[in-house]
Amino acid sequence: KAGVTQTPRYLIKTRGQQVTLSCSPISGHRSVSWYQQTPGQGLQFLFEYFSETQRNKGNFPGRFSGRQFSNSRSEMNVSTLELGDSALYLCASSPDRGADTQYFGPGTRLTVL
Amino acid sequence: GEDVEQSLFLSVREGDSSVINCTYTDSSSTYLYWYKQEPGAGLQLLTYIFSNMDMKQDQRLTVLLNKKDKHLSLRIADTQTGDSAIYFCAESKSSGYSTLTFGKGTMLLVSP
Numbered sequence: 001k002a003g004v005t006q007t008p009r010y011l012i013k014t015r016g017q018q019v020t021l022s023c024s025p026i027s028g029h030r031s032v033s034w035y036q037q038t039p040g041q042g043l044q045f046l047f048e049y050f051s052e053t054q055r056n057k058g059n060f061p062g063r064f065s066g067r068q069f070s071n072s073r074s075e076m077n078v079s080t081l082e083l084g085d086s087a088l089y090l091c092a093s094s095p096d097r098g099a100d101t102q103y104f105g106p107g108t109r110l111t112v113l
Numbered sequence: 114g115e116d117v118e119q120s121l122f123l124s125v126r127e128g129d130s131s132v133i134n135c136t137y138t139d140s141s142s143t144y145l146y147w148y149k150q151e152p153g154a155g156l157q158l159l160t161y162i163f164s165n166m167d168m169k170q171d172q173r174l175t176v177l178l179n180k181k182d183k184h185l186s187l188r189i190a191d192t193q194t195g196d197s198a199i200y201f202c203a204e205s206k207s208s209g210y211s212t213l214t215f216g217k218g219t220m221l222l223v224s225p
Contacts (some may be wrong), residue, residue, distance in 0.1 A: 004155075033212070043201065043215040054213055090155055092213075102213060104148070104156040 002027065003103035004093050012111045018079040021108045025072050025093030031055075031101060032074040033086075034066060037088040049074055050096075078110075086112045119202055119216035121212040126224055133219045138183060142204040144169030145178060146213065147187045150199045159187070159200075191223075197223045 049068035092102035
């Protein structure tokens with residue numbers, strides 16, 4: 001089985017722009033979660049989607065949004081980028097809701113200039 | 114609270130055992146995980162333990178859980194240079210949501 005894939009792997013944007021990141025979960029997995037990793041704050045939960053519905057959301061501003069499609073693929077969007085949004089964005093998939101084991105993708109490295 | 118704490122750095126010699134420790138504060142945690150992250154890579158799931166277990170062994174890895182003290186440890190036997198990485202402890206709850214709360218990570222450096 002192919003693992004979690006994320007595209008693009010690297011991205012450079014400037015302040016004020018917006019960005020869309022994509023995540024394809026492991027085949028058969030229906031839950032997708034997003035995390036932000038920075039040196040200062042570590043790994044922080046952004047949101048989780050299951051069956052095209054956002055089930056849980058972390059403590060991030062409304063500039064961060066996401067969605068999930070019927071094939072379980074997910075996208076996250078960050079609008080009006082700030083320098084502090086520079087981070088590694090990790091996507092994780094799990095078979096179902098709840099405390100299922102999550103498998104992570106390689107991440108998208110976003111740099112905001 | 115939901116903090117997960119880990120020591121930041123551990124240095125061992127190749128062939129020795131490594132023990133990485135973690136403490137958590139949320140007694141309702143259901144699953145506890147260990148993930149490994151190598152430079153420039155995502156998180157690799159190493160092992161996990163359900164909260165009603167005390168110990169889990171998987172090849173070179175041994176996880177010990179002391180639920181009373183909310184203490185979790187990961188022991189790596191016969192540590193190799195390829196084990197050098199950052200190790201993250203994480204917890205989740207059976208609340209219906211797949212949300213992990215992570216520690217800041219322990220950097221393990223294995224010297225030849």
